[in-house]
Amino acid sequence: MKGLMLRVLDWMIPFGLVLGFFWLQVRLQPLASGRIHNALMAISVIVEIRLIWLWERWSTRRVQA
Secondary structure (H helix, E strand, O other): HHHHHHHHHHHHHHHHEEEHHHHHHHHHHOOOOOOOOOOHHHHHHHHHHHHHHHHHHHHHHHOOO
């Protein structure tokens, strides 16, 4: 049962990150336009990918230990 919960957690965290950043990007839409909007979107995508990558590295090490 514990293994199943860890697998679910391993999938839910990245899924939650994607949903959270989607919400953030939707909220950024009306706040800015032009280059500022593009920069904010690019930064949010870079941060999102980095957090998912860090989670993947951490969860892989946790499983191997």
